[in-house]
Amino acid sequence: MEDSEKGVKGAKPISPTKQRQRKKTEVCNEVLKRLREAGNEAVDSPGFAEGIHAHFQRLPARYALDVNVERAEDVLTHKRLLESAKMSENCPVFHVRAVHVLPIALENADMNPSPTQEDTLGSLGTFRPSVHPPPAFGSSANLEALALEMIKPSHMDDDKDSSGNNSASKFPHMPMHEVTFSTLDKPKLLSQLSSLLADVGLNIREAHVFSTVDGYSLDVFVVDGWPTEDVQELQQALETALAGTEKRVWSRVCISSPHEPVPQAKTPDVDFLRIPSDGTDDWEIDHNHLKFNQKVASGSFGDLFKGTYCGQDVAIKVLKPERLNENLQREFAQEVYIMRKIRHKNVVQFIGACTRPPHLCIVTEFMSGGSVYDQLHKHKSMFKLPTLLRVAIDVSRGMDYLHQCNIIHRDLKAANLLMDEHEVIKVADFGVARVQAQSGVMTAETGTYRWMAPEVIEHRPYDRKADVFSFGVVLWELLTGKLPYDHLTPLQAAVGVVQKGLRPTIPKNIHPRLAELLPRCWQHDPVERPEFTEITTILQDIMKEVLEEEKKEKKGGGFFSSLKKPGH
Incomplete structure (x- = not known):
C-alpha cells in the first residue's frame, strides 16, 4: 500500500471521502497537463481549470477512476454535453464517434512481436493500426473478448488477396461506435436509452453510466451493429429515432453543439393530478394532517419517511418537487390508481395520497421489519x-x-x-x-x-x-x-x-x-x-x-434417546 493511503504513522487514517476527493484532484490535474501538452490553447484561459475541476466534482469518483486520461479531450466532450443538457432539460443531447477496440493480444503487441506474441497472433493475422480512438473508458475484458472472437480466421473466408496472403486473416474492418448521452436524470432512463439504440439496430456491448450531484446523467454506450463507420449517418438515424418516439418524455431532438445552446423546456403547471375515479375518492389526504417523524430512505426522485396519520404509524413516500415532470406525475397517478384498488394480506396496504402538487405523496402502512x-x-x-x-x-x-x-x-x-x-x-x-x-x-x-x-x-x-x-x-x-x-x-x-x-x-x-x-x-x-x-x-x-421431515427427526431423536434410559 502506498504511503498516501497508509497516512503518517500515528496520524488519523484518511477517510474514504478524502481519498475520493484526492483521486478526483489527481485525475483532473493529469487531464489539464495532457491538454496543455497537446497544445490546447484554452487550458490557460481564465476559468478553464476551475471549470474542469467543477466537472469532476459533479460526477462520482468512479468517473475519475475509469476515464481514459490519455484521451483528455474526451473529458471536454463530456463536460460540454452536460452543459448542453442543462439548457435542454428533458431533451437528450448526444455525441457519436467511431471507436476502435483491440483484443489484449493485439493491443499489447508491437510491430516486432516476441516469439510468444507470434504464437498468440499467428492465427489472428496481420496487425493493422486504426485511425479511430479507443473508447473513452478504455477496453474492458468484454470488448477485448468480442474483438478476439470477431477476428478469428475460422469465422472468415479462405480467399487470398493480391499479395498471396489469407485476406481473412487480416485484422477485419470492425465498425464500433461510442454514443454518449446526457439529459436530466429520471426513472427508467437507462432502459429508454437502450431501447432507442435497439430501435436503430445497435447492439450494446458496454455501458458506463454516471449521475451528477445536480441530477443529470452521463451515459456512455459502446455499440456495434451499424454497417459502416459513417458517423453522420448514425447520428441522423438516432436523431430520427428520437424525434419519432412519442412515448418517451423528450419531445424534440437535441444534438450537442459547442456554439448553439438549446432553449430550455418548461413543464406545464398542474393544480392537481387527474386520477381515474369510481366515485369513492375517500383516499385523498390533506397534507397538513400528516406528521413526518424521520427520513427512512432517500432517492433521486423522492424520499421515504416514517410518520403518523390519525394516530397510525405510516410510511410516506414524497416526490421531490424540484424533480417533478409530466412523466413522473403520470407514474405517480398510475401508482395511486392501482394501490387504491387492491387489498390483500401480502400486499402493502394503501392508506391514502396527496395529489395536489407540489405536495405529492403516497401513504401506506409502515413495515417495521424493513426489506x-x-x-x-x-x-x-x-x-x-x-x-x-x-x-x-x-x-x-x-x-x-x-x-x-x-x-x-x-x-x-x-x-x-x-x-x-x-x-x-x-x-x-x-x-x-x-x-x-x-x-x-x-x-x-x-x-x-x-x-x-x-x-x-x-x-x-x-x-x-x-x-x-x-x-x-x-x-x-x-x-x-x-x-x-x-x-x-x-x-x-x-x-x-x-x-x-x-x-x-x-x-x-x-x-x-x-x-x-x-x-x-x-x-x-x-x-x-x-x-x-x-x-x-x-x-x-x-x-x-x-x-414433516423435521417432525420425524424430532420424534426419531426422542425414540432413540428413550432406548438409552434404564429399563429399556
Whole structure:
C-alpha cells in the first residue's frame, strides 16, 4: 500500500471521502497537463481549470477512476454535453464517434512481436493500426473478448488477396461506435436509452453510466451493429429515432453543439393530478394532517419517511418537487390508481395520497421489519429453509392476487418485498406497475435489469409471466443470499440474459423440487413459465414435506434417546 493511503504513522487514517476527493484532484490535474501538452490553447484561459475541476466534482469518483486520461479531450466532450443538457432539460443531447477496440493480444503487441506474441497472433493475422480512438473508458475484458472472437480466421473466408496472403486473416474492418448521452436524470432512463439504440439496430456491448450531484446523467454506450463507420449517418438515424418516439418524455431532438445552446423546456403547471375515479375518492389526504417523524430512505426522485396519520404509524413516500415532470406525475397517478384498488394480506396496504402538487405523496402502512433485500445483503441474514419457504409463499400469494386483479408489477425484486412486525412479507412499490392491456401484452420497458425477463429487456411484447421470471431470480436470491450476476454490471447482465441465455447458477444441496422450480420460472419462452397459482401450490407442498421431515427427526431423536434410559 502506498504511503498516501497508509497516512503518517500515528496520524488519523484518511477517510474514504478524502481519498475520493484526492483521486478526483489527481485525475483532473493529469487531464489539464495532457491538454496543455497537446497544445490546447484554452487550458490557460481564465476559468478553464476551475471549470474542469467543477466537472469532476459533479460526477462520482468512479468517473475519475475509469476515464481514459490519455484521451483528455474526451473529458471536454463530456463536460460540454452536460452543459448542453442543462439548457435542454428533458431533451437528450448526444455525441457519436467511431471507436476502435483491440483484443489484449493485439493491443499489447508491437510491430516486432516476441516469439510468444507470434504464437498468440499467428492465427489472428496481420496487425493493422486504426485511425479511430479507443473508447473513452478504455477496453474492458468484454470488448477485448468480442474483438478476439470477431477476428478469428475460422469465422472468415479462405480467399487470398493480391499479395498471396489469407485476406481473412487480416485484422477485419470492425465498425464500433461510442454514443454518449446526457439529459436530466429520471426513472427508467437507462432502459429508454437502450431501447432507442435497439430501435436503430445497435447492439450494446458496454455501458458506463454516471449521475451528477445536480441530477443529470452521463451515459456512455459502446455499440456495434451499424454497417459502416459513417458517423453522420448514425447520428441522423438516432436523431430520427428520437424525434419519432412519442412515448418517451423528450419531445424534440437535441444534438450537442459547442456554439448553439438549446432553449430550455418548461413543464406545464398542474393544480392537481387527474386520477381515474369510481366515485369513492375517500383516499385523498390533506397534507397538513400528516406528521413526518424521520427520513427512512432517500432517492433521486423522492424520499421515504416514517410518520403518523390519525394516530397510525405510516410510511410516506414524497416526490421531490424540484424533480417533478409530466412523466413522473403520470407514474405517480398510475401508482395511486392501482394501490387504491387492491387489498390483500401480502400486499402493502394503501392508506391514502396527496395529489395536489407540489405536495405529492403516497401513504401506506409502515413495515417495521424493513426489506428482504436489507435482510439478505446488509444484515447478511440467511433464511433457514422453513422461513425461506414462508417468505416465498407470501410473495407468491401476493403476486397471484395482483395477477388475478390483472395487474403486472414489473419490478419484482427483494428490495420491493417488505416485512411487518409479525414477519409477514408484503409486495410493495407499484411505481412502475400497470394494469395489463386488454390485448394481454405490453411493450413499455421497465424494471431492474438483474431481475428483468428477457422479453422486457428486448422491448418485445410481454405479459404477466414477466413477473414470474423476476420471482425466479428472487427465489434464487433467497436461497443464496447473493446479488444476481454480482460480477457483472446491470447492463452486462441484461445483455448476457438476452444474447447468451445467462441465468443464475442453481445452488447445490437445495431441495430437489426447488431446483426444478427455478429453471421453470426463468424459461426464455414465457408460455413455459408456471402461473403463480401453481407456484404457490408447489411451495406449500415443499413446506409440508420439510415440516414433516423435521417432525420425524424430532420424534426419531426422542425414540432413540428413550432406548438409552434404564429399563429399556
